[in-house]
Amino acid sequence: MEIFNSLATVSFYGVLVGILAVAILTVTTRNLFHAAIFLAFTLLGVAVVYFFLQAEFLAGVQILIYVGAIMTLVIFAIMLTSKIGDPNVPQSNRQRYPALILILAFAVFLISTILKTSWNTTETLQTTDAIRLGKALMGEFVFPFEVVSLVLLIALIGAIVVARSDQ
Amino acid sequence: MNAVDSLFFIRSEIFLAAVIFVVLILDFFIQQKRWLGWLSVLSILIAFFLSPSFYPDSGLFFNYYTLDPFGFFFKTIAYLTIGLTLLASLAYEKIPQKQAGEFYVLLLTMALLLTFMGGATNLLMIFLTIESVSLTSYLLTGFQKFDKRSSEASLKYVLFGAVSSAVMLFGMSLLFGASGTIELSQIGELLKSSASIPQNVLTQTGGANTHGMILMGMLFLMAGIGFKISMVPFHMWAPDVYQGAPTPVTAFLTVAPKALGVAVMARVLFFAFPDLVHKWAFLMTWISIATMTIGNVIAISQSDIKRLLAYSSIAQAGYILAGLATPGELGLQATLIYIAAYLLTNLGAFFTVIAIERNLESNELEAYNGLSVRNPLLALVLTIFLLSLAGIPPLAGFIGKIYIFSSAIKAHSIPLALSIALNSAVAAYYYFNVVKAMYLAPPKVKEPLTNPFPIKLAIGTMLFGTFLIGLWPSLIIQAVVKSLANFPIF
The missing domain is CATH 1.20.5 (Single alpha-helices involved in coiled-coils or other helix-helix interfaces)
Structure with missing residues (x-):
């Protein structure tokens, strides 16, 4: 049993890292169509997190609405707009580095606060x-x-x- | 209170919802859309008088809608703004006739949603109402869809709005995680109790060290609401949106969502974070100073009257926030009085701009040259509204300024008082620039300006209100004192 538990923990963190990776790809890739596909994977990953936390209904809704409906819409919009799918359209501007520094500083601050906080967690899962x-x-x-x-x-x-x- | 018992108290809202559907259906049969407009104005009036004369003891619908004197004050603000915007848009020909019916429906829904926004006391309703008011605002901004500027403004508004909503929602999730509740007052109680209970007890029960997280959540939440009321540094969307939107919509956007945003902000700060008052009062002081200064300084160099009034409305938001920066009874009274005065004055100024725009087909300041010759009355009225915005007695704006200023003095906030005084002088300069163009510059053409009845009625009402508050301030002061009766001011 012990091994299942640790396996579950490892795969949970694996999913989280995976979500982060595809999310970064979503905003950095030059091809907008690829970005949309990566976004779909990000949303799918969030649904998996919901499954892990035993919120099956929410997970189902997430897949139905975001992955099913909204992503289809986004991809249609990209395909129907003539120039937007062009990989030569720049994905960032000159402010990217100042913005990155600011965000990193902010992330450090936020993460340290999150770690300091003793969250009000319960052992029994609410179904x-x-x-x-x-x-x-x-x-x-x-x-x-x-x-x-x-x-x-x-x-x-x-x-x-x-x-x-x-x- | 349960849902069935609550229905009695929201009869004016139910009536409005019914009217929305009636207007939608009548839109199919009626060719003269202005009758729908008149029907909407009339139903706003009826809905207002349908409001219950007494308040329930507890929150309606299981505490998801709070009906109290404070909420009623803002309901009045919302209805007044919507009713008069409807009147003004009856005279505004640039809204496509075919879509006028939908335009009135959107404005009526806005009245409903704004009322709910004023009665939101938990995070869920705050998010829901702010989000739906924003959604309707995006649509109204882009209503002249064949006008490139209007579409661009709408798109900009959507993008900025989406980011700000995300920020606000993130803050809410932090607050919920740290406190375990979405009720504003319960967050406040938790903060209070965590300050009094010794730390070792808290560590066992959980809920310790949540102080930093709650502060963080508060900042995010304030940033999200700050976007909606165009508070510096979240004001970048405002000028483009205000300039690009159809003028009646601009008039509405500069007043109602801003006023209701301040209402939500006041509820959040006073209900949920009374224990952090020193932190947010300090923050608000500097935000308020920055907002009024940046708004006024950029307004000086504007040559388009709508853009000028847009920057001026950013500055006015700064004055309104000054009341929250000096927390206490006087500060809150100042905020509410200033909002009432600002509503009358700013709407009046924008309605006059509509009346001029529909004749001149231009909003450039140069087009205003010699307006006093072409229509002396309109020039005089615009002068009065601009004087009121600048805070000259005996007009409504003066009463608002007096209150804001005295609340800053009473709180010993010298930088704030100084900034209000200096900014009033700067603002007077660019307001008088418009007056100078109207009275001293020679007109290019001499043909007079004419306007239909609805816009005259709207401007007349605002003029009456501006003088009424200016000459009998006790009317509004009493109303404000009454509406703050149950508000928890530490």
């Missing part, structure tokens, strides 16, 4: 199934739920207004 999730959405969370539905409607109307070609 959430779809039924309880649904009940909570219609019970305690009904107000945010309804607000979101209103926003979705508005986004739909807005998208039609923006996309319609007539004057």
Whole structure:
């Protein structure tokens, strides 16, 4: 049993490192189409993290929405826009090095704070199934739920207004 | 309070939601879109008078929507801004007629979302409402989609907004991780208790050493909200967006989201971080000084009136934040009074710009030469609004400035008081530049300017309000004192 546990820990960290690697590739690769593919892998990796933390529902939703729907949309957008897929379009500007230094300094600061904090962790995992999730959405969370539905409607109307070609 | 009992208290919001659908459906049948506009204005008025006359004891919908006097004050601000923007856009021909119906629907939804934003007291609702208000703002900014500048402004706004939302969400996740709750007041209590309980007890129960993390979360959260209220150094999007958006939308964007952003900021700071008051008050002091100075200094060199007012509105955000930089009763009162005065004055100035723009087809300062000859009344009105923005008595802006200034003095914040005084002088210079062009420069053409009724009504209302607050300040002061009655001021 011991060996399974340590195997799980190792593979968990492996996934995290993998996510970081493809995320960096996403922002550094020159070809936008490749960047989109790497982004899909990043999002898939996040779904795997959710599986590890036993949030299966969230993991399923992550794959369905991000990897399935949104990435398809992104790739379509890239393929339909004429010049954007050109690898010669620069991916960065002159401010990259100052920005990098600032971000690194900030990362050091943030990581040291995270390590210093004693996080409020529990040993027993809270399991959430779809039924309880649904009940909570219609019970305690009904107000945010309804607000979101209103926003979705508005986004739909807005998208039609923006996309319609007539004057 | 559970969902069914809560319904009574949100009847004005339910009414507005119903009107949104009615307008959407009527849009199919009605060819004269301005009737839809009038219907929207009327329904905002009705919805406002439908608001319940008393407040519930606890948060509505399981504490996801808080209806208190503070929220009601900002609801009034939101309704007033939306109603008058609707009126002004009735006279603005550059919104494509075919899409006017959708334009009114978006503005009505905005009223609803802004109300919810003013009543948000937990992280989930804060994120949700800020995000949805931003989403609607992007759409409104890009509404003249055949105008390149409008599309560019919209895209810029989306990109900046997305980054700021991500930053804010990251801060929220840190706060949630450190405190284990999304309720603002519970974060505040946790901070308070972790200060009083000895460290060794805390280490056993968890929750120790969370101080640094909570501070970090607070900074991220403030940066995210700061983007929305164009606070320096997160103001870069503002001038381009304000210049590119259709003018009625610009008028709206410079007032309502900013005011509601300040409301959320006040709730976050006073509910969740009362124990960190010295840290954030210090931070706010310098942010406020930077915001007003940078806004005013760049405004001097602008030659486009919309851009000039955009930078001026950044500077005005600095004055509003000065009230939060001097935490306490007077500081909060100053913030609210300044917001009310700023609403009337800034909307009025932008509506006058609309009235002039639809005649001149230009927003260049040069086009304003000799306006006093072509339409003396309009020139006088714009002068009054600019004087009020500069803080000249007996106008509304003066009352706001007095309060901000005295709260800075009372908090012994000398740099802040000094900066307010100096900035007022700088601002007066570029406001008077516009006045000079209108009165002293000779006009190129002499044909007079004419305007339809709705825009006249909107400008008239603002003018009335500016004088009303300026001459009878006790009206607004009493309203503000009442709306802060239940607000926890340490």
